[in-house]
Amino acid sequence: MAAAILSVLAALAAYPVVGTGYGVRSVQQIFMWIALAGSWNLISGLTGYVSFGHVAFFGAGAYAGAILVASAGWPWPLAALAGGAAALVLAVVIGYPCLRLKGPYFAISMLGLNEVLRALVSYFEGLTGGGNGLSLPTLDASVAIYYVMGVLAIVVTAMSWLIVTSRFGLRLMTIREDEVAAEAMGIDTFHHKLGALLLSAVGPGVAGALMARDQGYIEPISVFPLAITVTMIVMALFGGKGTVFGPVLGAAVLFVAQEIVWARYPYVHPLLFGAIIVGVVLLMPRGVLGLLQQRYRLPRTI
């Protein structure tokens, strides 16, 4: 098993040598989605607290990173970490009030979050360029970002695995199953949920900053779109929420399917995603990996 994983990683590491510019960008996107879907899974899959505004962390990281590179001349790898830090701060600010309450209220408050951030970004235009967007100095770092994004995907997946196999993860899942019972057992649900939210915000924050560097130009509408949240949710659900490799599977399969199908049928793309969500929720709530886990008696912790 380990040898299989290592050879896949080796192949991906060698890919930029033979791939085209487009190919490198595409695989880099798969890494990004793995990081995003995997992060969403940490809060929503494990604790059952659905985050509908997760793209807010992505956008916050994108702006933090872009501002540091464009205005303060920071080197982009450092700015990417700062993006993660910014997302962390946002998670604390949002998490404190909203996680004290039960699931539905959290979901509702996350729903509006990214619109609010968009408005704030537009308002502070001296800093963010507002509606004009922000341009970064030209730099072709496509390959370097490929590797960093790959590392991010690995880190998020590894973090997932560590959590799922730990006591902490077990407690999170207890909260998901029955929060009242969890509290009765003495679990400090609030701090556990907050911890999960913080961990789930870092990945998107770093990914956002990396994307900003890669694109060279960001504007509010393109870093806070609902479509990014939808895609991460679909990928995690499809692959298997609450599992470690579910989001990885979901990201890889759906991204490839999307590129192939969407190139020919652009108009029905959201409809398909909506249908997949409905289908997964009704028919295979544990996702593909969940199904495989049941069928082949695979360990719970993959």
Place this chain on the structure above:
Amino acid sequence: MLGQVIISGILSGALYAMVALGLGLIFGVMRVINIAHGPLLMLGSYTTYFLYAHFGINPLLTVPIAMAVLFVVGVLLQRGLVFRVVDAPELSSLLLTFGISIALVNLAQLAFTSDLRAVEYITGSWLVGGLAFSKPRMIAFVFAAGVTGLSFLLLKFTRLGKAIRATSQSREVAMVCGVDVGRIHMLTFGFASALAAAGGALLAVIVAIQPEMGGVWTFKSFLVIVLGGAGNYPGALVGGLLLGLVEQVASLFLTTQLSEVVAYVLLVLVLLVRPSGLLGGRQT
């Protein structure tokens, strides 16, 4: 200026209240958060548009038709999909209605294209003193107030209304008392969709219609429910008016951009300080 803005706030508040009442009913009775509420409103708008554009029917007369159509759609959605997740963890119903909402918006884009539609039925306003009372909004206000009022009467005095409220308070006890809970769920979802459709039909004369118009209404409806108190139906009225006023006044003193932030901050504040809502309701 303030006077004008207060009028705008009250006029929009009534619409918020009516649409939010629908959402509140679904949440109260079924504990389901219907993210597809906004798209249902959008379908109501399109119903009005097509009846007006193709058959020349007076847009105001289309309101009951739109309500009837979406009532059926709501019942079908509930019977077909939503009923399966009523007992499941809230995560499932959230995700399910989320998926439905995306699908509905895209279907609308495919069927109607993203081109703006407009119903130019009545424009302009009545001028009283220095204040302008927008004609389409006044008419919408009257209708919305009427529909909301009728809904409350229905909830309070009819057998169906009492059954809905009973199921909302306690499902098990309602069942014991002989209420057919499954049927109540179906009818409630249909009724709520009809309320959303009424909002959409009235909006059709005021704003331009396009497939993505509903999304913001879902969020605002939740906001109203939180403000008024979940499960507290008259609370929707108070919450709606409050939201309308706060938004308009904030736009006056701040910029239009920030008024969205204000609404959100209001939500967070209420959740922090009085999570059961201003009029008291049930906290989950």
Place this chain on the structure above:
Amino acid sequence: MTSKAPAALAVALALAVGGVVPATAQGPIRIGASLSLTGTYAKLGKNQHEGYQLCEKDLNAKGGLLGRKVQFVVYDDQSLPATAVRLYEKLITEDKVDAIMGPYSSPVTEASVNVTEKYKKVMVAPLAATTSIFKKGRKYIFMVISPAEVYLEGLVDMAAKRGLKTLAVVNEDTLFSKAAASGALEQAKKKGMQVVFTEAYPKGNTDFSALLTKIKAANPDVIAAATYFDDAVALTRQMKELNVNPKMYGVTVGGDLPEFYDTLKQNAEYIYGATQWEHTLPYAGNQEWFEAYKKEFAHDPSYHSAAGYAGCLVYAEAAKRANSLDADKVREQLLKLEMRTIFGDYKVDADGFQVAHKMVTFQWQKEKKVTVWPDDLSKGKPLFPTPAWTGR
């Protein structure tokens, strides 16, 4: 599962998505473009696409370019800058197209130009109006339309000439609209007009009642709105509802579309709009082109169609004069080129910034658009002042 299989699978997956380098061949000249065929800009992106298609047809009818047929390769970027970036990478590195034409809108162009500069490909960007895109020291990008800043110039100029003193400027908070608004503010300052109110509203905003309440209190002679289509419609209707009566009221993009009048009916009367092109303008071949377009696509062209068409012709002309598709040679020609098409004049400065093309301002009069500014291109006089809503 052997340990080699996953590796092979990963590589296969990557190749399936990314592809391997294909062999090049003689044959048609392939021009690649990423266009907004779906998403927020779908309507206008489609018009631009049709402009490109008509250009392809006309070029091929005249024997093609450099002795070869011309063929457009177009992908849909869904109106998203991030997608356009990937698609241009695809066109350049995978499909290995011979030439590039620009996408729709300033934000998408701004993101995409980083790719074309990276690979040193010439890009004529016919639908990018924002000055800043062309002032960043880039070498391979060329502008065709007049910049955003002059969209409201006609309105302000006419207002000043008629002795109007106060102006309110509102705009959508996006790249193009902000540039148009700042241009209007500059113009107003130059003409000695006083700006009594200015505010930006978020994209997608539908409720202008508070904004208009503030404007009404400031009582400006002129309202200049840097808008797209949806907001222009909403703003107009709500102006009527709140009884806001400026002496002149103008919008930018969207005001020139026939749908603007279809949606607003008589409420669109007296409104000024700005357009990069009208089919009634006295450019050679204009009317014939208009008829040919209508016949081909069964609807009227907008200026986006004409700009796309002209941009493609400009590129073809430069390539012809360079007698090559080599980027540096074509670039040299594009910098020197002075040309008039059905769209108007083309000439750029050293940054590739357009300096010759003229915008016109029109007014909706009795269901028709009448060009009222500048004087040498106008077909009629403006109906001034705009009567109050209640007095119509």
